[in-house]
Amino acid sequence: MVWIPQITDLVERLGAADLAGALRDPDTATVPVALDDPGAGRICGVGVLAAWLAEQEEWRTEHAAVVEPAAVTVTARRAVGEWVVRLDGPDGGRIGLPVAVAVEPASNMPVRIYHSRWPLLGRHVVRPPLVRHAPDAHASDVVDVYRAALAEGDVAAVVAAFAADGYFREPSGDTHRYVGTAALNDLFKGFFAAGGGIPLKLCTVTDDGTRSAVEYVCDRWGDADLPPQAGLVVCTRGEGGLISAVHVYDDVEAPVE
Incomplete structure (x- = not known):
């Protein structure tokens, strides 16, 4: 539902220049590229991605969207970016939509976008898991x-x-x-x-x-x-x-x- 163009900068920080290039211009992609979005679901393939990115650019313009950076968490294999997207909401007023993106170039779903659809639709939408539960994962x-x-x-x-x-x-x-x-x-x-x-x-x-x-x-x-x-x-x-x-x-x- 909300593509953040700055995601490509995050991908480059992990050394995945080919993936970043594919996200900027799918027609020049030299590596497989896939992402998962709360609204569109799984997007795979050059043609589908190019069409979706063009649609997103038009959507951001229509809603006067402004992307504000919040924070970035980076490790050797994965990065998580946080932004707030200021845009015209469904009632005509301005809203701030928090968006987070997990970038993991080695994954078969290297870009995973997270945000609620409540501010956009006025209702929650059930979203199936994007990544499998890892019993050995732990916080500190x-x-x-x-x-x-x-x-x-x-x-x-x-x-x-x-x-x-x-x-x-x-x-x-x-x-x-x-x-x-x-x-x-x-x-x-x-x-x-x-x-x-x-x-x-x-x-x-x-x-x-x-x-x-x-x-x-x-x-x-x-x-x-x-x-x-x-x-x-x-x-x-x-x-x-x-x-x-x-x-x-x-x-x-x-x-x-």
């Missing part, structure tokens, strides 16, 4: 503490993983951003009202020491089973080793009000 330090507390539905432990001025941003953007201990406490009490925690099945972990970006599958929320769905979360560590920010990118609909 405070990020793993947060993940475990989230799975257990432990409000106090979740909130304790955040710095005093830390915040949690939902996939729909800054209109759903919760800052500070009191706001986080109320938020997670509401999240866990479904009868338990939110266990996430980890697929990939991209950690540069400051940020930890995790691709996951969510198939359970409290007592409710959900269709397995793809998501990505980025946790940023602040001073003192606690979490200063959590950015979530998925379209999972909570089974709570």
